[in-house]
Amino acid sequence: MRVMERTIAAIITGPCTGAVGVIRLSGEDAFDIADRVFSGSCGPLAKQKSHTVHYGVIRDKDGQRIDDCLATVFVAPRSYTGENVVELACHGGRYLLQTILSLVIAAGAREAQPGEFTKRAFLNGRMDLSQAEAVADIVAAQGILEARNAAAHMEGALGQRIAELIDALLTENAAILAYVDYPDEDIDEPDLKAICGALERVRAECAALLATCERGRVLKEGVRCALAGKPNTGKSSLMNRLAGEERSIVTDEAGTTRDVVEEVLVLGDVKLRLMDTAGIRQAFSQAERIGVERARRAAEKAELLLCVFDGSSPADDSDRLIMELAEKKTAIAVINKSDLPQRFCEDGIKGCFAQTVRVSALIGEGMENLCESIRRALFSDAPATDGETLVTSARQRDALQKAADALSRAMVSARSGLSLDVLSFDIAEAVGALGLMTGRTVSEETVNKIFSRFCVGK
Numbered sequence: 001m002r003v004m005e006r007t008i009a010a011i012i013t014g015p016c017t018g019a020v021g022v023i024r025l026s027g028e029d030a031f032d033i034a035d036r037v038f039s040g041s042c043g044p045l046a047k048q049k050s051h052t053v054h055y056g057v058i059r060d061k062d063g064q065r066i067d068d069c070l071a072t073v074f075v076a077p078r079s080y081t082g083e084n085v086v087e088l089a090c091h092g093g094r095y096l097l098q099t100i101l102s103l104v105i106a107a108g109a110r111e112a113q114p115g116e117f118t119k120r121a122f123l124n125g126r127m128d129l130s131q132a133e134a135v136a137d138i139v140a141a142q143g144i145l146e147a148r149n150a151a152a153h154m155e156g157a158l159g160q161r162i163a164e165l166i167d168a169l170l171t172e173n174a175a176i177l178a179y180v181d182y183p184d185e186d187i188d189e190p191d192l193k194a195i196c197g198a199l200e201r202v203r204a205e206c207a208a209l210l211a212t213c214e215r216g217r218v219l220k221e222g223v224r225c226a227l228a229g230k231p232n233t234g235k236s237s238l239m240n241r242l243a244g245e246e247r248s249i250v251t252d253e254a255g256t257t258r259d260v261v262e263e264v265l266v267l268g269d270v271k272l273r274l275m276d277t278a279g280i281r282q283a284f285s286q287a288e289r290i291g292v293e294r295a296r297r298a299a300e301k302a303e304l305l306l307c308v309f310d311g312s313s314p315a316d317d318s319d320r321l322i323m324e325l326a327e328k329k330t331a332i333a334v335i336n337k338s339d340l341p342q343r344f345c346e347d348g349i350k351g352c353f354a355q356t357v358r359v360s361a362l363i364g365e366g367m368e369n370l371c372e373s374i375r376r377a378l379f380s381d382a383p384a385t386d387g388e389t390l391v392t393s394a395r396q397r398d399a400l401q402k403a404a405d406a407l408s409r410a411m412v413s414a415r416s417g418l419s420l421d422v423l424s425f426d427i428a429e430a431v432g433a434l435g436l437m438t439g440r441t442v443s444e445e446t447v448n449k450i451f452s453r454f455c456v457g458k
Contacts, residue, residue: 010112012457018092026081034086036107050075082124115454128159129439143266203407216390222271229308230318231279234336237361239276305331312340402433
């Protein structure tokens with residue numbers, strides 16, 4: 001175990017006032033420091049068994065009672081960080097927790113930096129870097145599939161797969177290096193055909209993981225989805241209905257929305273970055289012209305368009321502008337205001353849209369059908385299937401690509417008759433790239449950058 005220089009402490013529960021709040025201490029002196037503020041009938045925490053909970057009270061330096069407390073003891077290395085850990089569970093008032101944290105710091109701990117508990121877990125070998133990144137992902141998850149994928153990473157699904165690929169490459173490279181470094185020994189010449197076969201299998205595994213990156217990005221970031229339509233078709237009402245709150249201003253006046261309003265939504269297992277935009281028509285004022293131009297740009301960047309039409313009015317030239325936007329895009333026609341007498345004819349738009357849905361944003365009619373249409377438009381099946389691990393990190397994607405490129409060069413080297421030294425170098429480069437994913441070959445600068453994005457207490 002790598003022993004860190006000082007015991008750290010932080011509030012690990014959320015920033016809101018709650019019934020219970022928890023302060024975690026981690027480090028060689030965690031038990032002794034906790035004993036300076038915690039008094040229980042159990043005696044010193046340093047003498048207690050790991051994974052036990054003890055009732056007591058928190059007292060200040062003058063011996064005054066501050067709060068009741070449950071102290072949970074984790075003895076190294078059987079803890080989250082791999083170090084001695086104490087978790088003090090008290091009442092969850094923010095002032096109270098800050099007061100107790102101040103007492104712990106005065107007793108000898110220092111306040112933890114963002115992500116420092118998980119960083120210590122990584123440095124102490126309790127998890128690899130892919131698992132550590134998954135900790136942040138599961139905290140930030142906004143949908144069940146996103147949470148499941150992060151949980152699979154935390155369990156080591158990706159790290160184990162990468163470790164197997166690295167071991168396969170090291171086995172091949174060891175045979176090459178043994179032949180090159182010990183020419184006087186009776187070592188068989190490497191079978192280049194067999195080596196190429198092994199390298200191709202690893203490269204194919206890297207390619208398979210790379211193929212999950214786009215779905216992983218969608219799972220983590222969400223699909224960029226724009227509402228497009230002429231003024232007063234009910235785009236903002238639809239936005240508010242989907243968001244479950246009033247995010248966009250809704251009035252009877254046409255052209256109310258002048259800017260792009262964005263909201264992240266989770267509809268079932270689909271995560272959307274939904275954008276409400278200005279009504280697209282021939283603009284009259286400068287402010288409206290700017291809004292229309294921003295709406296067009298949002299529609300161009302969107303991966304999914306919800307083209308909103310007024311079901312109570314016949315199609316006009318402005319509606320045809322929206323149909324033009326939908327060309328070469330994944331788009332759904334949403335005919336709004338189904339609660340009113342219908343005058344919009346679907347026949348004129350059938351060639352532009354694979355799916356057409358009638359809804360009433362005002363009363364919520366047809367919203368379930370719209371959500372199902374969105375899901376069908378984006379995924380032929382679920383964005384993640386049981387047992388599949390999606391790569392969601394751009395850092396991991398880049399490492400996989402570097403490994404695949406190095407393996408492609410290695411196979412060219414082998415088939416072109418280049419020296420075994422060149423082949424070995426390419427294989428070693430692939431090993432190094434894969435090692436970046438799990439932290440096996442990662443730099444200290446990269447480690448610090450990754451954990452700096454974590455919240456305090458993780």
